[in-house]
Amino acid sequence: MSALIVQMTYKKLLQIQAQTLIHGLEQNDYVGPRIVAACCRITRIDYARRVFDAISQPNVSVWNAMFNGYAQKDLYREVLLLFKRMRSNDVMPNCFTLPVVLKAYVMINDLRQGEELQCFSIKTGFRSNSYLGTKLIEMYSCAGLIASANKVFSEMVEKNVVTWTSMINGYILNKDLVSARRFFDLSPERDIVLWNTMVSGYIETGNMMEARSLFDLMPCKDVMSWNTVLEGYANIGDIEACERVFVEMPERNVFSWNGMIKGYAQSARLSQVLDCFKRMVVEGNVVANDATLTSVLSACAKLGALEFGKRVHKHGENLGYDNVNVNFKNALIDMYAKCGAIETAMEVFRSIKRRDLISWNTIINGLAAHGHGTEALDLFREMKNSGIRPDKVTFVGVLCACRHMGLVEDGLAYFNSMSTDFLITPQIEHCGCVVDLLSRAGLLTQAVEFINKMPVKADAVIWTTLLGASKVYKKVEVGELALEELVKLEPRNPANFVMLSNIYGDLGRFVDAARLKVAMRDTGFKKEAGVSWIETDDGLVKFYSSGEKHPQTEDLQRILKELKNFNFLLDEEEEEEPQEHFI
DNA sequence: GAAGATTAAA
Numbered sequence: 001m002s003a004l005i006v007q008m009t010y011k012k013l014l015q016i017q018a019q020t021l022i023h024g025l026e027q028n029d030y031v032g033p034r035i036v037a038a039c040c041r042i043t044r045i046d047y048a049r050r051v052f053d054a055i056s057q058p059n060v061s062v063w064n065a066m067f068n069g070y071a072q073k074d075l076y077r078e079v080l081l082l083f084k085r086m087r088s089n090d091v092m093p094n095c096f097t098l099p100v101v102l103k104a105y106v107m108i109n110d111l112r113q114g115e116e117l118q119c120f121s122i123k124t125g126f127r128s129n130s131y132l133g134t135k136l137i138e139m140y141s142c143a144g145l146i147a148s149a150n151k152v153f154s155e156m157v158e159k160n161v162v163t164w165t166s167m168i169n170g171y172i173l174n175k176d177l178v179s180a181r182r183f184f185d186l187s188p189e190r191d192i193v194l195w196n197t198m199v200s201g202y203i204e205t206g207n208m209m210e211a212r213s214l215f216d217l218m219p220c221k222d223v224m225s226w227n228t229v230l231e232g233y234a235n236i237g238d239i240e241a242c243e244r245v246f247v248e249m250p251e252r253n254v255f256s257w258n259g260m261i262k263g264y265a266q267s268a269r270l271s272q273v274l275d276c277f278k279r280m281v282v283e284g285n286v287v288a289n290d291a292t293l294t295s296v297l298s299a300c301a302k303l304g305a306l307e308f309g310k311r312v313h314k315h316g317e318n319l320g321y322d323n324v325n326v327n328f329k330n331a332l333i334d335m336y337a338k339c340g341a342i343e344t345a346m347e348v349f350r351s352i353k354r355r356d357l358i359s360w361n362t363i364i365n366g367l368a369a370h371g372h373g374t375e376a377l378d379l380f381r382e383m384k385n386s387g388i389r390p391d392k393v394t395f396v397g398v399l400c401a402c403r404h405m406g407l408v409e410d411g412l413a414y415f416n417s418m419s420t421d422f423l424i425t426p427q428i429e430h431c432g433c434v435v436d437l438l439s440r441a442g443l444l445t446q447a448v449e450f451i452n453k454m455p456v457k458a459d460a461v462i463w464t465t466l467l468g469a470s471k472v473y474k475k476v477e478v479g480e481l482a483l484e485e486l487v488k489l490e491p492r493n494p495a496n497f498v499m500l501s502n503i504y505g506d507l508g509r510f511v512d513a514a515r516l517k518v519a520m521r522d523t524g525f526k527k528e529a530g531v532s533w534i535e536t537d538d539g540l541v542k543f544y545s546s547g548e549k550h551p552q553t554e555d556l557q558r559i560l561k562e563l564k565n566f567n568f569l570l571d572e573e574e575e576e577e578p579q580e581h582f583i
Numbered sequence: 584g585a586a587g588a589t590t591a592a593a
Contacts, residue, residue: 164586165586227589
């Protein structure tokens with residue numbers, strides 16, 4: 001029967017279950033746990049629970065099956081609730097029960113209960129169980145109690161390679177790479193997981209050199225070993241090393257492609273992200289997953305590549321990510337919003353059944369950034385009403401919406417509500433928003449007061465905002481104050497002097513303007529005019545804003561016009577004929 | 584029955 005259950009489908013499971021009911025077998029000590037386990041794996045978890053509840057006197061194995069079912073779905077609170085019931089029903093846990101329950105305590109960070117369970121396990125004679133020991137080490141390491149973890153480790157009679165891995169991982173979690181390495185060298189057996197753990201430990205602590213030399217020492221490597229170093233290089237933005245590893249690796253899975261894509265994204269090679277994704281679809285023998293699609297969509301968002309993004313959307317739909325995957329949908333919202341397709345972004349948002357914090361943040365920030373301030377604030381209200389707790393990112397969007405609409409009162413009210421109602425400490429971004437809001441409204445004195453009172457130190461961006469506003473509103477004292485601060489923060493930036501000197505000029509204070517010019521010259525730096533440049537066959541060509549210095553300006557203007565028309569034609573064609581391969 | 588990975592928002 002258990003062989004049957006292993007390869008069972010949903011339909012078959014129901015048939016078998018019906019048969020067990022007919023014959024009263026669900027109460028059978030042997031059949032009961034297997035049916036529950038199969039339901040946990042195949043059906044919805046609440047159905048499994050109903051099957052469990054129907055068993056009048058479940059034995060310990062039935063309880064264990066249900067615990068494991070919940071744990072596999074990350075429902076740790078349910079594990080613990082059920083464990084309480086088991087204890088009150090006077091069913092004795094066995095050596096299979098304790099590790100899974102302990103894991104639940106680890107996952108919800110309940111150290112006290114975990115320790116109680118440890119005492120319980122010692123009293124009931126499971127002290128030397130290596131499965132339990134491994135979980136205890138993990139629990140203490142996660143809580144930062146590395147000494148307790150080590151105590152459990154050294155008191156364990158039977159240590160195997162999993163135990164050693166758990167201990168080494170504990171040291172890595174606590175950033176003690178020296179001890180981790182000592183235990184690694186001491187371990188009587190080293191399997192591939194242990195090697196990979198040690199390599200990624202070095203990577204996590206930023207020691208790519210050591211990671212690489214350990215990787216090179218590995219007696220055998222699996223695809224995950226290769227992926228680990230690939231991602232290590234991706235994280236530090238060493239794209240050449242990434243590409244070398246990618247070419248060199250003997251086998252590639254979806255994580256390998258995702259790692260390569262991440263590498264390009266990390267070093268801002270956005271069009272290469274798209275190229276790599278195309279290659280993956282065409283030549284990689286792998287299926288993209290939600291991580292792939294979200295990374296690619298994020299690149300589309302940054303590039304404004306709406307057409308490509310739409311195709312990624314289709315691709316994801318075909319793979320079945322559309323209905324269930326909130327990550328995919330969140331990335332879609334961002335992509336559509338950043339590409340200016342706000343309505344589509346809104347549609348996607350509305351189509352999500354279980355929105356998470358990121359869904360709300362993405363749409364609110366997207367709306368705010370595109371001047372749909374009213375809608376952003378409406379959604380913020382809706383978000384609060386539906387019981388989702390806003391975080392600091394939400395408030396960046398909310399304040400940004402107020403700034404766009406010039407809602408001084410509301411902006412200040414939201415800013416205050418952030419710390420009083422939601423216990424969020426304002427960050428520099430929030431403060432910058434408020435300073436900008438006040439500055440644009442011409443409330444410069446209030447802006448200065450705000451800067452003096454705000455919980456973080458003002459940065460150059462904030463002072464520049466104020467300096468700019470003081471030019472618009474001709475408030476020379478504020479401008480002088482801003483420049484004074486700016487000179488401290490970025491003494492090498494001559495643009496600051498130019499700004500204040502222009503203010504003096506506007507007010508006819510030419511002596512002061514000249515004095516500043518001298519001060520600027522004394523810094524030894526010269527403000528360069530804003531310039532764009534492009535590399536051509538003849539070398540670097542510079543373009544100044546609305547400048548006509550280039551000898552071929554007329555030709556350039558004409559070609560630009562033609563290109564615009566050409567692009568327009570291309571867009572139309574693309575609509576009709578989407579790229580092959582890309583479905 | 585215990586140990587190994589990636590993703591989206593400012």
